[in-house]
Amino acid sequence: xxxxxxxxxxxxxxxxxxxxxxxxxxxxxxxxxxxxxxxxxxxxxxxxxxxxxxxxxxxxxxxxxxxxxxxxxxxxxxxxxxxxxxxxxxxxxxxxxxxxxxxxxxxxxxxxxxxxxxxxxxxxxxxxxxxxxxxxxxxxxxxxxxxxxxxxxxxxxxxxxxxxxxxxxxxxxxxxxxxxxxxxxxxxxxxxxxxxxxxxxxxxxxxxxxxxxxxxxxxxxxxxxxxxxxxxxxxxxxxxxxxxxxxxxxxxxxxxxxxxxxxxxxxxxxxxxxxxxxxxxxxxxxxxxxxxxxxxxxxxxxxxxxxxxxxxxxxxxxxxxxxxxxxxxxxxxxxxxxxxxxxxxxxxxxxxxxxxxxxxxxxxxxxxxxxxxxxxxxxxxxxxxxxxxxxxxxxxxxxxxxxxxxxxxxxxxxxxxxxxxxxxxxxxxxxxxxxxxxxxxxxxxxxxxxxxxxxxxxxxxxxxxxxxxxxxx
Amino acid sequence: xxxxxxxxxxxxxxxxxxxxxxxxxxxxxxxxxxxxxxxxxxxxxxxxxxxxxxxxxxxxxxxxxxxxxxxxxxxxxxxxxxxxxxxxxxxxxxxxxxxxxxxxxxxxxxxxxxxxxxxxxxxxxxxxxxxxxxxxxxxxxxxxxxxxxxxxxxxxxxxxxxxxxxxxxxxxxxxxxxxxxxxxxxxxxxxxxxxxxxxxxxxxxxxxxxxxxxxxxxxxxxxxxxxxxxxxxxxxxxxxxxxxxxxxxxxxxxxxxxxxxxxxxxxxxxxxxxxxxxxxxxxxxxxxxxxxxxxxxxxxxxxxxxxxxxxxxxxxxxxxxxxxxxxxxxxxxxxxxxxxxxxxxxxxxxxxxxxxxxxxxxxxxxxxxxxxxxxxxxxxxxxxxxxxxxxxxxxxxxxxxxxxxxxxxxxxxxxxxxxxxxxxxxxxxxxxxxxxxxxxxxxx
Numbered sequence: 028x029x030x031x032x033x034x035x036x037x038x039x040x041x042x043x044x045x046x047x048x049x050x051x052x053x054x055x056x057x058x059x060x061x062x063x064x065x066x067x068x069x070x071x072x073x074x075x076x077x078x079x080x081x082x083x084x085x086x087x088x089x090x091x092x093x094x095x096x097x098x099x100x101x102x103x104x105x106x107x108x109x110x111x112x113x114x115x116x117x118x119x120x121x122x123x124x125x126x127x128x129x130x131x132x133x134x135x136x137x138x139x140x141x142x143x144x145x146x147x148x149x150x151x152x153x154x155x156x157x158x159x160x161x162x163x164x165x166x167x168x169x170x171x172x173x174x175x176x177x178x179x180x181x182x183x184x185x186x187x188x189x190x191x192x193x194x195x196x197x198x199x200x201x202x203x204x205x206x207x208x209x210x211x212x213x214x215x216x217x218x219x220x221x222x223x224x225x226x227x228x229x230x231x232x233x234x235x236x237x238x239x240x241x242x243x244x245x246x247x248x249x250x251x252x253x254x255x256x257x258x259x260x261x262x263x264x265x266x267x268x269x270x271x272x273x274x275x276x277x278x279x280x281x282x283x284x285x286x287x288x289x290x291x292x293x294x295x296x297x298x299x300x301x302x303x304x305x306x307x308x309x310x311x312x313x314x315x316x317x318x319x320x321x322x323x324x325x326x327x328x329x330x331x332x333x334x335x336x337x338x339x340x341x342x343x344x345x346x347x348x349x350x351x352x353x354x355x356x357x358x359x360x361x362x363x364x365x366x367x368x369x370x371x372x373x374x375x376x377x378x379x380x381x382x383x384x385x386x387x388x389x390x391x392x393x394x395x396x397x398x399x400x401x402x403x404x405x406x407x408x409x410x411x412x413x414x415x416x417x418x419x420x421x422x423x424x425x426x427x428x429x430x431x432x433x434x435x436x437x438x439x440x441x442x443x444x445x446x447x448x449x450x451x452x453x454x455x456x457x458x459x460x461x462x463x464x465x466x467x468x469x470x471x472x473x474x475x476x477x478x479x480x481x482x483x484x485x486x487x488x489x490x491x492x493x494x495x496x497x498x499x500x
Numbered sequence: 501x502x503x504x505x506x507x508x509x510x511x512x513x514x515x516x517x518x519x520x521x522x523x524x525x526x527x528x529x530x531x532x533x534x535x536x537x538x539x540x541x542x543x544x545x546x547x548x549x550x551x552x553x554x555x556x557x558x559x560x561x562x563x564x565x566x567x568x569x570x571x572x573x574x575x576x577x578x579x580x581x582x583x584x585x586x587x588x589x590x591x592x593x594x595x596x597x598x599x600x601x602x603x604x605x606x607x608x609x610x611x612x613x614x615x616x617x618x619x620x621x622x623x624x625x626x627x628x629x630x631x632x633x634x635x636x637x638x639x640x641x642x643x644x645x646x647x648x649x650x651x652x653x654x655x656x657x658x659x660x661x662x663x664x665x666x667x668x669x670x671x672x673x674x675x676x677x678x679x680x681x682x683x684x685x686x687x688x689x690x691x692x693x694x695x696x697x698x699x700x701x702x703x704x705x706x707x708x709x710x711x712x713x714x715x716x717x718x719x720x721x722x723x724x725x726x727x728x729x730x731x732x733x734x735x736x737x738x739x740x741x742x743x744x745x746x747x748x749x750x751x752x753x754x755x756x757x758x759x760x761x762x763x764x765x766x767x768x769x770x771x772x773x774x775x776x777x778x779x780x781x782x783x784x785x786x787x788x789x790x791x792x793x794x795x796x797x798x799x800x801x802x803x804x805x806x807x808x809x810x811x812x813x814x815x816x817x818x819x820x821x822x823x824x825x826x827x828x829x830x831x832x833x834x835x836x837x838x839x840x841x842x843x844x845x846x847x848x849x850x851x852x853x854x855x856x857x858x859x860x861x862x863x864x865x866x867x868x869x870x871x872x873x874x875x876x877x878x879x880x881x882x883x884x885x886x887x888x889x890x891x892x893x894x895x896x897x898x899x900x901x902x903x904x905x906x907x908x909x910x911x912x913x914x915x916x917x918x919x920x921x922x923x924x925x926x927x928x929x930x931x932x933x934x935x936x937x938x939x940x941x942x943x944x
Contacts, residue, residue: 061821063742067587069562069821072579076569077549090545091617094568104548107617111544114534114620118541118629149585173744209744209862216862218744292537294635295667295676296915298854298871377568378547415859419869419888424936426867426890428859446859450890450936478535478637478915498936 029078029096030196033188036080036105041190043109045082047125048190050105051335052078052096053377057181060152064174065159067152073181077377080108086122087115088359090380125358126367130191130337136198137330139228143180143200146229151178154232155204161238162245169212169249176206178232185335193337199330201484202231203471208244212252219244219414219430224471224484226330247412247431255445258499259434264407265449265494266400266435269468271413271427272390272489277472279453280318281388281487283422284345284353285371285476286360288383296478298420301453302351309351312457315393315492318346320355322370322386328471329485334370335381343369345388349457357383375481382477389488393463400462400493407435408447408499426450448500459497464490504528504646504656507552507573512648514577515556521595521650523555523820525781529643532619536628536666537635546617555781555820556580557595560588564820591821593808598653600779600786605771606642609684610660614642625686626693628666634696636666638689641774653783661774665914666693667872668700673885675699676852676872677723680913680920682774688911699851702882703873709884711876711933717847717903718891718931719840719877722910724853725926726917727868729764729830731856731895733919735864736791736799738806739822747864747895751797758795758899761833762926765790766801768816768826773911773920775826782818786826789815795899801825830923833905840925842880843904848933849875849882853891854916864895867934893932903929 033050040048054076061068077094078101089112093100116122146154155178164171180202187195203224210217221244225231267275283300287293291303305311321342322331332340336358344352356364357372360383372381401409408429415428429447433440469488476483504526515522532546552572554565563582567575613619622638623629644658662685665678677699679685679692720728732748740746751757758764768777768786777786782803790798800810803818817823835843856868870889875882906924913920 063590066590068589068591069564070582070586071564071566072575072582073566074569074572074575075567087541088543090543091547093548094550095548095570097570100548100570107546107548110617111532111546111619114544114618115541117620118623120540147585148582152585152587173742175743207744211862216860218861290537291635292535292542294537294669295637295665378549380543380545415857415865415867417855417857417867417869417890420854420871421888424869424888424890426892426934426936428867430859446865448892448934450934452936455936478533480915500934 030186030188032096032098032101033186036101037188037190039102039105040080040082040109045084045109045112047083049081050078050188052186053374054184055181055376057179058148059177059179060155062155062159062176065156070148075376078104079374079377080104081380082108082112083123084109084112085116086119087112088123089115092378123359124362126362128338128358128368130189130193131333131339132194133333134196135332137200137226139200141229141233143228158238162241164245166245166249167253169210169252171208171210171245173209176204179203187335187337189337195333195337199226200228201226201328202229204232204237206241208248210248210252215252217248217252219248222471224328225326226328227326250443251430251445255443258444258447259408260500262496263499264404265497265499266404266407266409267492267494268411269466269489269491270470271410272492273470273487274416275425275456276318276388276390276489277385277485277487278418279422279425279456280345281320281385284355285383286354286356286364289354290360290363293476297476301421301423302354305351307351310349311351311454312346312349313460314348315460315463316346316349316457317344317391318388319344319391320385320388324387327387327469327486329386331386334372335374336368336372338368338370340370355383355385357381373483375483379477379481384476384483385474385485387469387486387488389467389469390463390490392465392467392490395462395464397464397466397491400464400491401435402438404435404438408444409433409435409440410447410449423453425453425456449497450500451497455497459494460492461495462493464492466490503550504644508646508648510573511554511576514573515580518580519556519558519583521557523595523647523649523781525553525645525647527551527643527645529641530614531639531641532614532617533637533639534619534622535637539631539633544619556583557592558583560592561586562589562592591805593804595649595651596782596784596804596814597651598649598783600653600655600783602655602657603769603771603776603778604658605682605776606658607660607683610640610662611642613640626689631668631697633669634666636664638664647779647781647783649783651783653779655779655783657778659774659776663913664689666696668696670700670704673700673703674872675703678912678914680773680911682772699873703885706882706885709876709886711848711886713934715930716933717844718928719844719847719849720926720928721851722912722923722925724850725923726912726921727853727856728898729923730917730919730921732899733764733766733791733825733828737801737823738810741800742806745861747862748797749862753797753799755797756795757797758792759902760795761904762792762795762899762902763790763831764792765829766826767829770827773827773922775920777826780816780818781820784814784816784818786816825919828919828921832907832909832924835904835906837906837908840906841877841882844877844927845880847877849877866895867892888935890934891931892934898928898931901928901930903927
């Protein structure tokens with residue numbers, strides 16, 4: 028039993044002088060298939076299984092991992108983690124202390140309504156090809172030159188034992204589809220990539236309406252390439268779709284709320300945060316803006332019930348009616364802030380230390396319909412889909428460039444425009460959000476952070492929103 | 501027999517007779533990494549990994565099996581059956597005959613640190629105790645790999661890597677720089693550390709100024725140029741062409757894709773940078789090659805599969821399914837460090853960036869955000885420090901606007917530069933810069 032080895036590893040670390048020890052069995056096993064222009068290129072199996080050890084010795088933090096579950100290798104990993112912790116402790120001004128928590132002793136797993144094992148790989152490939160059969164790659168005189176798609180399913184299985192009592196076992200299956208469409212109209216070319224994903228079994232794929240989503244993206248490319256005109260410039264009212272709102276919640280509210288980032292622990296990688304200076308209670312947006320991160324949403328891509336330090340998960344309110352609220356904490360940052368952990372410690376695989384991460388971040392819905400958001404816009408822009416985005420490392424200036432966008436004239440959608448650029452400060456963005464729709468929708472993403480890099484599944488969500496008088500280029 | 505050799509033999513015996521072709525790669529690696537934040541060690545990490553990759557083909561069908569586990573033999577035995585469930589691949593081409601050569605470089609000190617997991621010397625050797633509020637990472641790695649194919653390849657290599665980056669803070673200013681080598685080159689690392697500190701200090705002494713959005717002459721540091729030029733090298737992978745992620749898809753070898761002062765090489769035989777290799781994943785010999793020579797596209801990067809589809813020859817860049825990149829090298833120009841600002845005259849000097857994203861891959865339309873020290877340069881002198889600007893342009897336009905290059909070369913690899921790249925400072929004569937209004941923003 029691997030859990031016996033984890034218990035033994037924790038005991039070994041304590042016997043070597045650790046004040047805290049944590050052992051995690053972590054396995055990701057999956058199947059992928061790859062398609063080019065609807066033809067199967069090939070397929071793969073992967074299995075990454077190993078054990079991660081964290082130890083605190085004299086206030087220093089050490090991590091080590093091994094791609095083996097045999098006691099010899101795990102014991103060596105414990106010795107390396109303890110030695111690493113001693114190295115860390117040699118130059119500490121502030122020792123690492125983990126917050127005291129009511130830790131979980133639980134086993135849970137996500138049920139697969141349609142089991143991943145219920146179809147053979149051959150039949151899964153057939154399932155994807157059948158769905159792609161309904162995709163129309165040529166619309167009018169716009170031709171999709173390259174259509175690539177990958178189908179990816181994997182089961183993440185974890186067992187976590189900590190020296191202060193956590194015992195968590197979890198099993199989470201996930202299904203993900205990623206595709207890219209590259210299209211041309213005369214000399215003009217453009218591309219659209221997209222990701223559809225969630226936790227569960229094959230129902231994630233079957234209920235995703237993938238062909239319809241891809242066809243809609245082909246249509247967006249056609250509009251952008253063949254029909255759209257130049258975008259307007261200046262300060263205008265802008266209505267944003269849930270796709271862009273979800274992304275912006277992740278980028279401009281979620282990442283800056285990560286307490287390790289605020290404390291500078293990621294300063295040389297993912298950067299810092301405006302919350303280094305702007306504290307809880309600061310009015311960053313209108314009263315319409317409430318942003319929540321909730322790992323417990325059933326079916327979500329970022330789903331978990333206990334984090335990788337054994338703390339029970341719950342929704343976290345990051346911005347409450349326009350004011351900065353709680354940060355995302357693990358047990359280390361939760362202790363430093365004196366507020367405890369809110370279960371934000373996640374590791375992507377056995378090679379990774381648990382660090383502060385989001386689960387599923389979204390803007391709480393309001394009560395406007397899409398038509399009501401438009402109706403008193405005299406002249407503005409509706410941005411429906413984007414391709415390019417980025418934000419500075421303090422999370423203060425963001426840029427979203429529309430792939431599919433329309434002029435709004437007298438409350439009605441009018442002609443399409445190409446490459447609308449919304450480049451806006453975080454405060455401007457949240458403060459000018461005067462109306463929030465009721466149509467909350469989630470989108471899958473792969474969040475980047477950590478060194479070594481830990482690409483992690485998340486959902487990002489929001490409804491349509493209206494921004495008053497933002498700068499558009 | 502080592503663990504690696506033992507596994508390779510076992511896997512060969514599992515797959516022989518069950519598939520037409522196979523390529524087995526086993527890599528054993530050990531690494532240690534120290535992460536710094538606010539001048540303290542935030543965590544020390546170490547890894548002990550055994551990775552197995554297996555390519556199999558039968559009747560034109562292809563599959564890849566990847567394992568990082570205690571012992572993948574049983575799983576492989578089951579997973580070989582995957583090939584029965586597939587269809588002929590439009591990418592399939594027979595594995596080529598073996599032609600690779602073994603190329604190893606091991607620095608004993610780096611190997612010792614990586615194998616022992618003892619990182620205590622890294623901090624003191626680099627003198628980081630004295631630097632105050634710094635953040636960053638230092639990593640030492642050792643690996644050994646063996647590749648065996650059904651076409652007669654049987655090659656082994658081992659190597660070391662010593663790399664890191666440091667972000668130094670001085671008041672509201674910061675500077676960041678990186679280094680990468682296969683040797684325990686403390687001098688190289690120290691120069692990178694000094695550069696980060698120097699940039700932070702220089703920026704902290706200058707007044708803050710926000711330039712208007714527009715088009716500027718720009719000096720790009722090797723950190724930021726490394727990030728952007730890596731996108732060019734990735735665009736030259738035939739895989740990117742097929743998958744719609746290349747901005748060179750409509751170009752052919754012999755056509756102009758950059759200004760005539762710009763030359764880019766791929767250098768797998770350069771064992772001073774850690775992505776060196778004497779053979780690729782198909783057992784073909786790697787070779788150093790010009791990708792862009794004086795602005796002219798020389799070749800796309802191929803394995804045998806993409807070469808067959810594009811009517812070309814493999815360039816020794818396999819990747820089992822798609823081509824991969826080894827080390828990169830940008831040919832230096834003739835400007836000394838002291839001449840860079842004079843050559844820029846009036847413009848902007850960007851020292852670091854992050855978050856490069858493409859609005860439109862086929863046309864190379866992108867933006868990226870500057871971070872750390874960024875300078876306004878007037879009459880060849882830095883006169884102000886600025887921050888949070890964005891380069892918004894197209895890569896074809898940027899490459900065509902390269903006006904001059906420095907002669908000093910830096911070895912760069914960090915969070916935003918995945919491929920070890922040796923390159924100089926680069927002057928671009930005409931680059932689009934944007935920024936929003938920053939009312940009410942944080943000081944930092």
